[in-house]
Each structure stands twice: as C-alpha cells, then as structure tokens.
Amino acid sequence: xxxxxxLSLTQFKNYQFSSFDFTQRVIGICGFNGKGKTNLLDAxxxxxxxxxxxxxxxxxxxxxxSDGFRIEAHIMPITPLPVGSQSxxxxxxxxxxxxxxxxxxxxxxxxxKKEILLNDVxxxxxxxxxxxxxxxxxxxxxxxxxxxxxxxxxxxxDTVLSQMDANYLQQLVIYNKVLLQRNSLLKSFxxxxxxxxxxxxxxDEQLIKPGEFIFExxxxxxxxxxxxxxxxxxxxxxxxxxxxxQYDSRLxxxxxxxxxxxxxxxxxxxxxxxxxxxxxxxxxxxxxQVFKTTGSQGQRKSLLFALKLAExxxxxxxxxxxPLLLLDDVFEKLxxxxxxxxxxxxxxxxxxxVFITDTHKERLQQAFEKLNTAYQIIEL
Numbered sequence: 001x002x003x004x005x006x007l008s009l010t011q012f013k014n015y016q017f018s019s020f021d022f023t024q025r026v027i028g029i030c031g032f033n034g035k036g037k038t039n040l041l042d043a044x045x046x047x048x049x050x051x052x053x054x055x056x057x058x059x060x061x062x063x064x065x066s067d068g069f070r071i072e073a074h075i076m077p078i079t080p081l082p083v084g085s086q087s088x089x090x091x092x093x094x095x096x097x098x099x100x101x102x103x104x105x106x107x108x109x110x111x112x113k114k115e116i117l118l119n120d121v122x123x124x125x126x127x128x129x130x131x132x133x134x135x136x137x138x139x140x141x142x143x144x145x146x147x148x149x150x151x152x153x154x155x156x157x158d159t160v161l162s163q164m165d166a167n168y169l170q171q172l173v174i175y176n177k178v179l180l181q182r183n184s185l186l187k188s189f190x191x192x193x194x195x196x197x198x199x200x201x202x203x204d205e206q207l208i209k210p211g212e213f214i215f216e217x218x219x220x221x222x223x224x225x226x227x228x229x230x231x232x233x234x235x236x237x238x239x240x241x242x243x244x245x246q247y248d249s250r251l252x253x254x255x256x257x258x259x260x261x262x263x264x265x266x267x268x269x270x271x272x273x274x275x276x277x278x279x280x281x282x283x284x285x286x287x288x289q290v291f292k293t294t295g296s297q298g299q300r301k302s303l304l305f306a307l308k309l310a311e312x313x314x315x316x317x318x319x320x321x322x323p324l325l326l327l328d329d330v331f332e333k334l335x336x337x338x339x340x341x342x343x344x345x346x347x348x349x350x351x352x353x354v355f356i357t358d359t360h361k362e363r364l365q366q367a368f369e370k371l372n373t374a375y376q377i378i379e380l
C-alpha cells in the first residue's frame with residue numbers, strides 16, 4: 001500500500017505556491033469556504049488519475065492569469081499496519097528507512113500540453129498511470145450518481161474497472177473511438193444522401209469485440225458490488241430497508257451483432273448509435289421501488305456512501321491494499337449517527353490513508369478524538 005506524505009502545488013486553482021507535509025494516516029483539512037480544501041483533495045486525485053475529479057478541461061485548473069500549473073506528490077510505499085494501530089508517519093518511516101518515495105509530477109503548460117512523470121520518467125500514454133495509485137473521492141455533487149442520467153453510473157463503473165484492469169481501459173478507449181467513427185459515418189449518410197453499408201459493417205465488427213469485453217467486465221463487477229452495497233447501506237442507514245441493484249444492458253438478452261443489426265434502421269434515421277454498452281445503466285431499487293424517485297434525501301446519501309465504500313472495498317480486494325480515500329465536506333451530508341458509522345469504518349477499520357475536509361476545526365477534532373485514532377489537522 002502507499003501513503004501520500006507530501007504535496008506541492010504551483011499555480012493550481014487558488015494556490016500560487018503551497019507545499020503540505022502529511023504526517024499521519026488520518027488527515028483533517030479545515031478552513032472557511034473558498035480557502036482551497038476541495039482543491040487540495042483534487043490535487044491529490046489528479047496525481048492518481050492524471051486529471052481533475054471535477055472538470056475535464058485542464059485550463060480550468062490553472063490559477064487565474066497563469067499560463068499553466070504543476071503538482072508534485074511524494075508517495076511512500078508502506079507495509080500495512082494492524083487495524084486500529086495508533087502509529088503515525090514516524091513509525092512508517094522506521095519501517096521503510098532508506099526506501100525512496102515515489103515522485104509524481106503533473107505539469108500542464110497550457111494549449112493542451114500535459115506531462116505526467118513518475119520518478120522523472122515521462123509517460124508516453126497517460127493511461128499507463130491509471131491504477132498504480134488507486135483513489136476514491138466522495139464529494140458533495142456525487143449525489144448525481146443516484147439522481148442523474150445513466151452516463152454518471154457508466155462513468156462510475158468505468159472509473160473503478162479502469163483502476164482494476166489496464167486492459168479494460170484500453171478496450172474502453174478503442175470502443176469510444178470506433179463509436180465516434182460510427183456516429184460520424186451515420187451522420188454523413190444523411191448529409192451526403194448516400195450510404196455505405198459495407199463500411200458500417202466494418203465499424204460494427206470493430207465495435208463488437210471491445211463492447212463484449214466491457215459488458216462481461218461490468219457484469220462481473222456489478223455482481224460483486226451488490227452484496228457490498230447492501231452491507232454498507234444497512235450499516236450507514238442502520239435499518240433493514242431492502243436495497244437492490246441491477247446491471248441494465250441489452251446485451252443480457254442479445255448478442256452485440258444482433259443488437260446492431262436490429263437497430264440499424266433506427267440508427268440510420270437518428271444519425272447515431274442507439275444500442276451498445278454506451279447505453280448501459282445501473283438501476284437502484286428501495287423496497288422494490290425505483291430509488292431515484294422514491295428515496296428520501298437521507299436514503300440517497302446513505303446509498304451514495306454505500307456505493308463509494310463498496311468501490312473502495314473492491315479496489316482494495318483487487319489491489320491487495322487500501323486506496324487513498326478523499327472525503328470532501330461529508331459532515332454536511334450525514335446526520336451524527338450515520339457520520340459516526342462512516343468515520344469508524346474509514347478511520348478505524350481501514351488501514352489506508354484518509355483525507356477529510358470540514359469548515360469546523362473543532363468538529364474534526366472531536367470526531368477524531370471519539371475514534372481514539374492518531375490524526376493530523378491542517379488549517380488553511
């Protein structure tokens with residue numbers, strides 16, 4: 001496993017230049033709104049994923065008026081310590097005296113030029129970095145995973161599976177590239193008033209192999225996810241409500257080849273691909289009813305945290321060590337009882353490093369002291 005023990009930010013969001021040393025496994029970050037708590041977590045996330053959690057556009061991560069940004073992270077490989085251990089970074093240093101930390105450097109120079117380096121070696125493909133340092137973020141707007149459209153839930157599956165399996169990410173990139181080509185061809189049929197069915201069939205063949213691979217991986221993932229989500233939901237919500245999940249894909253009932261053939265006329269008329277794994281979804285139910293329309297705010301929040309903790313557990317099982325856990329503004333999202341259940345799990349039962357932001361220093365201190373765990377608080 002690994003711990004993040006240093007983070008340096010240059011012209012990243014609201015940071016002109018700042019450097020932070022992390023000396024404990026449990027880190028609280030406090031400060032008023034606008035001071036940069038979320039941005040600090042996002043910088044850590046960026047070093048794990050080569051992108052921001054909150055935006056796809058790198059230029060939006062630059063400090064206003066600057067021409068780029070730089071993030072540097074020092075990550076120490078760690079032998080897992082016993083659950084509930086009170087040791088901090090000083091004991092970790094003793095464990096690994098003489099071992100050098102991994103150094104991740106992320107540079108964005110503007111105009112789309114981005115470089116990611118691991119120990120001074122630049123990646124030729126950014127995808128090669130994904131999964132080396134797994135991380136899970138829980139942020140206020142994540143409730144969209146429950147309430148919004150299917151794209152959010154596909155992104156959830158893809159984010160987890162890409163960290164588990166480098167081949168999954170490669171197949172997803174191939175699928176999306178071919179899908180763009182297929183949609184472009186369908187659009188050209190309408191614009192030019194002529195069709196090339198043979199070329200469309202070639203693209204269909206190129207779409208089928210990665211599509212079927214992704215379907216099988218998502219199917220296995222959701223089967224493993226279901227019991228974990230149910231376990232965490234019952235624990236956080238502290239009740240016996242029946243939560244179920246179902247992976248919704250047309251490939252359950254049809255081969256991808258037949259599916260594309262059956263939708264060909266509709267695709268032609270609508271000028272886009274209407275069937276495939278890019279239409280998949282996860283359907284949540286509460287006591288037999290559709291969750292997004294019947295669940296209360298508290299129930300939705302409980303399900304969100306259950307999903308994220310299940311993601312965390314699946315990554316831990318797959319990697320053999322705990323991912324970095326980044327919790328942004330969670331005190332405002334759960335009542336005291338649910339919050340205590342969450343904190344006990346992430347701080348006491350979890351052996352990995354966890355970062356938690358809050359506007360109130362005293363609330364963080366009281367929560368950590370109740371848990372009787374070593375911690376560090378950084379004030380911004």
